[in-house]
Amino acid sequence: MKVGVLGGGQLGRMLALAGHRLGIRCRFLEPAERPPAAAVGEVVRAAYDDPAGLDALADGVDVVTYEFENVPVGAVQALAPLVPVRPGPAALELAQDRLAEKDGLRALGIDTADYRAVGSEAELNRALAELGAPVVLKARRMGYDGKGQAIIHSGADIAEAWSGLGGGPGIAEAFVPFDRELSLVAVRGVGGDLAFYPLVENHHDQGILRTTIAPAPNISAGLTERARAYVRAILESLDYVGVIALELFQVGDDLFANEVAPRVHNSGHWTQDGAVTCQFENHLRAVTGLPLGSTEPRGSGTVMTNLIGSVPELPDLLADPAARVHLYAKTPRPGRKVGHVNVAEQPR
Amino acid sequence: MKVGVLGGGQLGRMLALAGHRLGIRCRFLEPAERPPAAAVGEVVRAAYDDPAGLDALADGVDVVTYEFENVPVGAVQALAPLVPVRPGPAALELAQDRLAEKDGLRALGIDTADYRAVGSEAELNRALAELGAPVVLKARRMGYDGKGQAIIHSGADIAEAWSGLGGGPGIAEAFVPFDRELSLVAVRGVGGDLAFYPLVENHHDQGILRTTIAPAPNISAGLTERARAYVRAILESLDYVGVIALELFQVGDDLFANEVAPRVHNSGHWTQDGAVTCQFENHLRAVTGLPLGSTEPRGSGTVMTNLIGSVPELPDLLADPAARVHLYAKTPRPGRKVGHVNVAEQPR
Numbered sequence: 001m002k003v004g005v006l007g008g009g010q011l012g013r014m015l016a017l018a019g020h021r022l023g024i025r026c027r028f029l030e031p032a033e034r035p036p037a038a039a040v041g042e043v044v045r046a047a048y049d050d051p052a053g054l055d056a057l058a059d060g061v062d063v064v065t066y067e068f069e070n071v072p073v074g075a076v077q078a079l080a081p082l083v084p085v086r087p088g089p090a091a092l093e094l095a096q097d098r099l100a101e102k103d104g105l106r107a108l109g110i111d112t113a114d115y116r117a118v119g120s121e122a123e124l125n126r127a128l129a130e131l132g133a134p135v136v137l138k139a140r141r142m143g144y145d146g147k148g149q150a151i152i153h154s155g156a157d158i159a160e161a162w163s164g165l166g167g168g169p170g171i172a173e174a175f176v177p178f179d180r181e182l183s184l185v186a187v188r189g190v191g192g193d194l195a196f197y198p199l200v201e202n203h204h205d206q207g208i209l210r211t212t213i214a215p216a217p218n219i220s221a222g223l224t225e226r227a228r229a230y231v232r233a234i235l236e237s238l239d240y241v242g243v244i245a246l247e248l249f250q251v252g253d254d255l256f257a258n259e260v261a262p263r264v265h266n267s268g269h270w271t272q273d274g275a276v277t278c279q280f281e282n283h284l285r286a287v288t289g290l291p292l293g294s295t296e297p298r299g300s301g302t303v304m305t306n307l308i309g310s311v312p313e314l315p316d317l318l319a320d321p322a323a324r325v326h327l328y329a330k331t332p333r334p335g336r337k338v339g340h341v342n343v344a345e346q347p348r
Numbered sequence: 349m350k351v352g353v354l355g356g357g358q359l360g361r362m363l364a365l366a367g368h369r370l371g372i373r374c375r376f377l378e379p380a381e382r383p384p385a386a387a388v389g390e391v392v393r394a395a396y397d398d399p400a401g402l403d404a405l406a407d408g409v410d411v412v413t414y415e416f417e418n419v420p421v422g423a424v425q426a427l428a429p430l431v432p433v434r435p436g437p438a439a440l441e442l443a444q445d446r447l448a449e450k451d452g453l454r455a456l457g458i459d460t461a462d463y464r465a466v467g468s469e470a471e472l473n474r475a476l477a478e479l480g481a482p483v484v485l486k487a488r489r490m491g492y493d494g495k496g497q498a499i500i501h502s503g504a505d506i507a508e509a510w511s512g513l514g515g516g517p518g519i520a521e522a523f524v525p526f527d528r529e530l531s532l533v534a535v536r537g538v539g540g541d542l543a544f545y546p547l548v549e550n551h552h553d554q555g556i557l558r559t560t561i562a563p564a565p566n567i568s569a570g571l572t573e574r575a576r577a578y579v580r581a582i583l584e585s586l587d588y589v590g591v592i593a594l595e596l597f598q599v600g601d602d603l604f605a606n607e608v609a610p611r612v613h614n615s616g617h618w619t620q621d622g623a624v625t626c627q628f629e630n631h632l633r634a635v636t637g638l639p640l641g642s643t644e645p646r647g648s649g650t651v652m653t654n655l656i657g658s659v660p661e662l663p664d665l666l667a668d669p670a671a672r673v674h675l676y677a678k679t680p681r682p683g684r685k686v687g688h689v690n691v692a693e694q695p696r
Contacts, residue, residue, distance in 0.1 A: 001662075017368055020361075020388055022662065023675040040368055040388060195669075276670055276692070290662055294669035298646060314349075314370065314638060321543075321642035322624055327371040344624070 001288050002027060004061040004083065006075065007068035008035035008043055010328035010337065011264050011280075014272070015067060016040040018280035024288065029057040036328045048075045058082040065242060065287045069095040069262050070142055086190075086241040086287040091262035094238065098140050098171045101260055108233040110257045113249075114174040121162045127172035128152060134175040137161045139168055149207060151175070176256050178249035182216055184227045185268040187243045187282040188235045190289040195282070196228055197275060197295045202247070202267050208335065212304040213345075214270040215297055226255050234260060243268070243283040266306065266337070271295075273324040273342040274302030301345035309334045317341065349636050350375060352409040352431065354423065355416030356383035356391055358676035358685065359612050359628075362620070363415060364388040366628035372636065377405040384676045396423045406430040413590060413635045417443040417610050418490055434538075434589040434635040439610035442586065446488050446519045449608055456581040458605045461597075462522040469510045475520035476500060482523040485509045487516055497555060499523070524604050526597035530564055532575045533616040535591045535630040536583045538637040543630070544576055545623060545643045550595070550615050556683065560652040561693075562618040563645055574603050582608060591616070591631040614654070614685070619643075621672040621690040622650030649693035657682045665689065 001024045005012045008030030016026040017040055026041040029048060037043065046053025048071045057079070058064060064085045066076075069092055076089045094104050102115050116127035118137070128135055139148035150161035152172075162170075181204065185197045198215035231246050245265030247258040268279035277285075277293025285292055310332040311317075317325050320343065327339040349372045353360045356378030364374040365388055374389040377396060385391065394401025396419045405427070406412060412433045414424075417440055424437045442452050447465050454460060464475035466485070476483055487496035498509035500520075510518075529552065533545045546563035579594050593613030595606040616627035625633075625641025633640055658680040659665075665673050668691065675687040 013368075017365060020365055020677075021674050022666075023659075023677055025387060039373060276672075285666065291666045292669065293666065293671075296670075311371075318370075318633065318639045318641065321640065322644075324624075326369050329368075329371055 001025070002061040003284060003288065004029065004057040004064035004079075005037070005041075006048060006057070006064065006066035006071045008032070008037035008041075009067060010036045010330065011067035012037035013040055013328060014269075014280045014326070015065075015264065015284060018278060019284050022281070022284065022290075024284050027057060027061060029053050036330055039329060048072055049078075051078065054078050055082070063287050065263075065283070066092070067263055087238065087244075087262050088241075090238050091240055091244075091260075095260050095262045096141055098138055098259075099169075102171065102173075104237075105230075105234070105257045105260070108230075108237055110230045110233065111255065112173075112257050113176045116172045118170045118172050121158060124152075124158055124162050124170070124172060125155065128155065128158065131172060131174040136173045136175055137165065138171050138173065139165055140171055141168070176249045176251060176258075178251055178256070180216075180250050181258075182219075182227070182248045182250050182255070183212075183245055183265065183267040184231050184248065185243060185245045185265055185271070185279055186228075186231045186235065187279070187286050187292055187295070188240050189286045189292050190241055192236075193292055194232065194235065195292045195295040196231070197268065197271060197279070198297055199224055199227055199248075200267055200270065206335075208306070208308060208337070209266045210306055210308070212267045212270055214274055214302045214304065217301075220253070222253065223250070223255065230255070230257055242286045243279050266340075267304075269326070269340050270302040270304040270342055272326065274298055274304075274344065299344050303343050303345055305341050305343075306337050307339035307341065308337055311338050349373070350409040351632060351636065352377065352405040352412035352427075353385070353389075354396060354405070354412065354414035354419045356380070356385035356389075357415060358384045358678065359415035360385035361388055361676060362617075362628045362674070363413075363612065363632060366626060367632050370629070370632065370638075372632050375405060375409060377401050384678055387677060396420055397426075399426065402426050403430070411635050413611075413631070414440070415611055435586065435592070435610050436589075438586050439588055439592075439608075443608050443610045444489055446486055446607075447517075450519065450521075452585075453578075453582070453605045453608070456578075456585055458578045458581065459603065460521075460605050461524045464520045466518045466520050469506060472500075472506055472510050472518070472520060473503065476503065476506065479520060479522040483520045484523055485513065486519050486521065487513055488519055489516070524597045524599060524606075526599055526604075528564075528598050529606075530567075530575070530596045530598050530603070531560075531593055531613070531615040532579050532596065533591060533593045533613055533619070533627055534576075534579045534583065535627070535634050535640055535643070536588050537634045537640050538589055540584075541640055542580065542583065543640045543643040544579070545616065545619060545627070546645055547572055547575055548615055548618065554683075556654070556656060556685070557614050558654055558656070560615045560618050562622055562650045562652065568601070570601065571598070571603065578603070578605055590634045591627050614688075615652075617674070617688050618650040618652040618690055620674065622646055622652075622692065647692050651691050651693055653689050653691075654685055655687035655689065656685055659686050 008028035013036040200214040201216035203211040245261040249256040271278040324342040356376035361384040548562040549564035551559040593609040619626040672690040
């Protein structure tokens with residue numbers, strides 16, 4: 001089988017590595033030179049909206065998916081008559097616009113922070129008054145790893161925050177005084193079959209995920225049930241096929257949805273070494289119509305730590321004989337994710 | 349880092365897949381068209397003894413290894429001035445000739461079946477008389493998966509067995525009335541550091557490995573100690589670097605060495621899903637001078653089953669959500685290994 005992938009970054013690379021085991025080969029559409037996926041699959045080098053590139057991607061593949069939610073919806077719409085695209089454009093549209101995302105979550109009865117659309121400095125002022133400080137101002141589009149975000153503690157912060165947005169439309173969200181950040185990674189098959197990985201606990205620094213603890217400790221059955229209900233509602237409303245991640249804030253017994261990622265997700269990387277089937281294999285199984293693999297965790301737990309900015313010397317990384325190292329073949333750069341390490345936790 | 353590999357079959361393919369995670373890329377020298385490794389690394393298509401092919405393999409790689417022990421020793425000798433070759437030619441010489449192998453094992457004090465070199469039908473007759481029926485006649489060179497072997501129950505079988513050998517030199521071995529077949533996979537680093545996977549139990553059919561149970565049940569500490577002492581003696585006598593497998597017959601509390609494989613081995617495939625570090629990664633770590641990874645088994649055990657001759661439909665293979673499937677992208681053919689499946693055992 002052959003799978004076309006929009007995007008050729010590390011998520012594409014790890015999809016391809018998981019695919020080879022099952023005889024599934026990936027072809028990538030990627031504008032960048034020598035992307036991480038190039039070593040493990042064929043790359044069509046073109047812009048995401050280049051019609052010739054899209055044709056070359058679609059030629060002879062069984063299905064197209066994406067590893068990056070900021071591909072133009074038009075690209076997916078152009079592919080749709082040629083080849084099945086999973087997940088479909090509705091998931092992209094939801095995830096690309098933080099306002100549409102929050103509206104969509106609320107429409108499904110999912111709790112989120114209060115928020116206001118802001119199209120001008122005056123609207124931002126009004127949002128701050130209505131929501132109460134602090135508020136988080138985010139660009140509606142193209143934000144990731146904390147980029148395009150600012151925290152506004154008082155009216156004095158507004159001018160700078162607004163100009164940081166570059167005039168683009170934004171969304172102002174009430175700050176959620178969370179106990180911790182969690183996420184739920186799930187997968188839905190072509191036939192509607194569902195499997196959930198356990199809730200995991202995430203630690204960010206400067207907007208970038210640093211560490212995931214899987215499963216999250218001290219999770220009540222009720223919390224798991226609520227998180228699954230949220231994700232199930234999203235998946236079913238979109239008739240979604242593939243892996244999805246929902247980022248959540250926990251406040252006591254409450255869960256507030258923060259962000260939907262319609263793809264494999266950094267907070268699911270622990271599954272490569274800590275679950276029976278990793279998220280990458282399950283995404284490929286789902287989009288190709290194969291049965292889903294077990295999402296059961298293995299052992300007593302796994303801690304995933306991102307390597308950010310630079311890769312330590314390999315002998316140092318491997319000094320712990322139990323460390324499971326995953327490198328992305330990316331040029332190091334401050335703030336860039338270049339790899340991750342999974343370590344099994346000692347039994348608690 | 350870059351590693352050159354003599355041979356581009358499924359073992360090379362799985363080496364490359366393990367390598368990508370660590371940023372190690374493999375280049376293969378392989379005479380066959382579209383070998384299994386082609387999807388995951390660069391292939392130099394040439395005969396193993398083609399000087400231009402060997403130069404192309406060596407160009408810019410940090411080390412050369414092999415995934416197939418029947419490469420010409422001359423090829424390894426030609427590479428040696430250009431690039432480190434690990435394991436070295438002594439291991440190949442030992443493993444390529446069943447007589448040298450048995451002589452070498454005996455010289456290290458390792459128990460084996462009784463055996464005689466046979467160069468003629470008359471010598472085979474004499475060997476049968478001296479060893480007693482049944483004896484196993486094997487070609488000294490190029491045998492694998494039971495090819496080039498015959499069991500001789502009486503003098504009446506001799507003419508056919510001898511002609512089956514094609515006149516080449518052979519070795520006649522006393523049949524060992526074994527309780528079961530075991531193997532030990534181990535790895536030795538550049539600095540002499542050693543790590544052992546647990547003893548595993550192997551089931552063959554028509555000379556081809558069908559199933560490995562890992563760890564082997566009911567293994568006494570003494571048996572493990574003896575098997576490790578055998579392997580340690582072999583590794584140290586050859587100043588060996590990389591993964592090695594020793595096939596053994598168990599007879600009560602005794603262990604008889606049967607065959608040495610100076611490479612990753614089919615009876616180690618369970619480690620991909622059942623050990624902290626798989627044999628493929630550990631081989632690459634060893635030959636590139638990196639620290640070895642933990643060889644500890646995970647969970648309560650793993651059963652590896654080879655797919656031989658043909659690949660079942662993927663949905664059928666994946667119907668058990670816990671099945672871990674590994675396919676080799678080989679054209680199916682009777683008796684050919686085309687993949688394997690690892691399944692975690694329920695706790696005993």
